[in-house]
């Protein structure tokens with residue numbers, strides 16, 4: 225699945241670059257608002273929530289009809305989330321950079337916003353910052369080591385944070401070696417779409433205390449949250465289990481209950 229997405233994104237980025245160049249994005253960045261501190265937002269005493277604005281997923285299809293991305297982001301903000309993740313990908317997740325921009329630029333949204341996409345080039349980092357994003361997701365296994373290092377460094381140079389996503393031991397080692405300051409462990413296997421919290425427990429042991437850690441995917445219940453808290457995670461990235469509820473603020477307070 226990941227290979228198909230990456231191949232699609234490569235073509236998509238090449239064609240976007242023909243319509244809007246990096247120099248044009250740099251001009252837009254000059255007018256963008258200052259980046260908010262995503263890393264700091266996840267560094268509180270209690271486990272933080274990064275809530276995801278996600279209309280569709282390859283594993284589940286459309287998650288909710290009559291979906292208003294901005295209204296959902298406003299509900300998240302009101303419910304007290306620490307940060308908001310917004311899908312920048314249109315084809316597989318029904319997001320877009322315009323949607324990221326509309327949320328990240330809205331005066332009711334004050335928490336950091338992460339541009340969630342399958343990033344493999346600097347172009348996409350410029351696109352994220354030009355959309356007023358404060359952070360990006362970088363997936364270790366779709367990048368070679370030099371590219372991973374360069375993209376982390378470029379993300380920081382643009383004033384954003386990088387959430388560096390891992391799936392196995394080798395990914396965690398590579399993320400640390402590349403200078404990641406925030407490491408995500410994806411609980412979901414993207415080939416089988418199964419979640420495996422035991423693998424997450426194993427990988428968590430490899431990550432030093434000075435790194436901010438994020439547990440990603442397949443978190444549904446208060447018990448799941450308590451489990452991630454017991455492993456020492458700083459934050460969780462949750463989409464589906466919140467989005468699918470009628471009462472989004474109610475679901476957030478049920479699982480976070482501080």
Ligand SMILES: O=C(O)c1ccccc1NCC(=O)[C@H](O)[C@H](O)COP(=O)(O)O
Nearest residue numbers: 281282283440441442443461462463464
């Ligand atoms: O969510 C998917 O089906 C998916 C499929 C292929 C690649 C990535 C995918 N998800 C990316 C994510 O990181 C999740 O959207 C995120 O962790 C939130 O997960 P969830 O709470 O399970 O919606």
